[in-house]
Amino acid sequence: MALHKQVRKVTTHVLNEMKLRGEKIAMLTAYDYTLARILDQAQIDAILVGDSASNVMAGNDTTIPITLDQMIYHASSVVKAVSRALVVVDMPFGTYQGNSKEALSSAIRIMKETGAHAVKMEGGKEVLESVERILSAGIPVMGHLGLMPQSIHKFGTYVVRATEDDEADKLIEDARLLQEAGCFAIVIEKVPADLARRVAEEIKIPIIGIGAGSHVDGQILVLHDMLGLTQEFSPRFLRRYHNLNQEILGSVTHYIQDVREKDFPNKNEQY
Numbered sequence: 001m002a003l004h005k006q007v008r009k010v011t012t013h014v015l016n017e018m019k020l021r022g023e024k025i026a027m028l029t030a031y032d033y034t035l036a037r038i039l040d041q042a043q044i045d046a047i048l049v050g051d052s053a054s055n056v057m058a059g060n061d062t063t064i065p066i067t068l069d070q071m072i073y074h075a076s077s078v079v080k081a082v083s084r085a086l087v088v089v090d091m092p093f094g095t096y097q098g099n100s101k102e103a104l105s106s107a108i109r110i111m112k113e114t115g116a117h118a119v120k121m122e123g124g125k126e127v128l129e130s131v132e133r134i135l136s137a138g139i140p141v142m143g144h145l146g147l148m149p150q151s152i153h154k155f156g157t158y159v160v161r162a163t164e165d166d167e168a169d170k171l172i173e174d175a176r177l178l179q180e181a182g183c184f185a186i187v188i189e190k191v192p193a194d195l196a197r198r199v200a201e202e203i204k205i206p207i208i209g210i211g212a213g214s215h216v217d218g219q220i221l222v223l224h225d226m227l228g229l230t231q232e233f234s235p236r237f238l239r240r241y242h243n244l245n246q247e248i249l250g251s252v253t254h255y256i257q258d259v260r261e262k263d264f265p266n267k268n269e270q271y
């Protein structure tokens with residue numbers, strides 16, 4: 001029987017077993033109680049409280065402005081909704097780069113104040129000291145390589161990453177370093193499918209792709225994008241499973257019309 005049907009609570013160990021068995025890991029983002037509850041009911045394996053909340057919840061252009069307090073608010077709402085999935089929380093920009101002591105205290109705040117199960121950090125060698133320090137406190141860490149939105153101003157564009165050999169070699173080396181440090185999984189964003197496949201074959205911990213093709217150990221998408229709530233963002237890798245933007249627009253327009261035409265509320269909808 002497939003592991004996702006047998007196991008009640010998904011742990012980092014379960015994700016590792018899924019990779020060994022060749023079972024794909026399904027992961028999505030969530031930032032609030034109501035949607036996280038639906039994801040957990042649907043038996044999603046893992047939920048990322050992504051710093052993409054900065055874009056889709058707060059309307060910022062980048063993930064850079066979101067604060068640790070704001071991530072903690074989103075994560076504690078998600079954790080309350082979840083009884084099965086592993087909950088991973090993004091460490092926001094500025095809480096771990098260049099200062100491993102601050103990194104550890106940020107990660108401890110996330111774990112203590114939200115009840116989440118793990119944190120995620122962008123970068124390889126540059127953030128290794130912080131990754132190691134957090135891991136030494138017994139906090140599971142997920143890495144994030146390839147397109148790293150927190151470094152957008154360094155690159156200036158969201159185009160596909162690691163298309164040249166030197167960047168691809170660095171990505172593989174960073175994945176090795178993260179694995180050796182003890183990370184339990186790595187997200188790889190927007191890189192050529194062949195490179196992602198190589199990483200998933202060479203690295204023993206689960207590789208979760210977004211825009212990284214099908215030969216990785218699992219997939220993640222931003223929930224608001226795959227549900228069609230967001231409209232502006234349309235990269236090739238995004239499959240839209242719904243057009244909620246249009247559906248909500250239709251319902252709200254209908255409601256406005258009913259109120260204006262004095263159709264709502266009717267006799268049965270009042271006391």
Ligand code: KIV
Nearest residue numbers: 029050051052187222
């Ligand atoms: O913040 C986020 O949603 C992410 C995913 C795109 C992997 O990091």
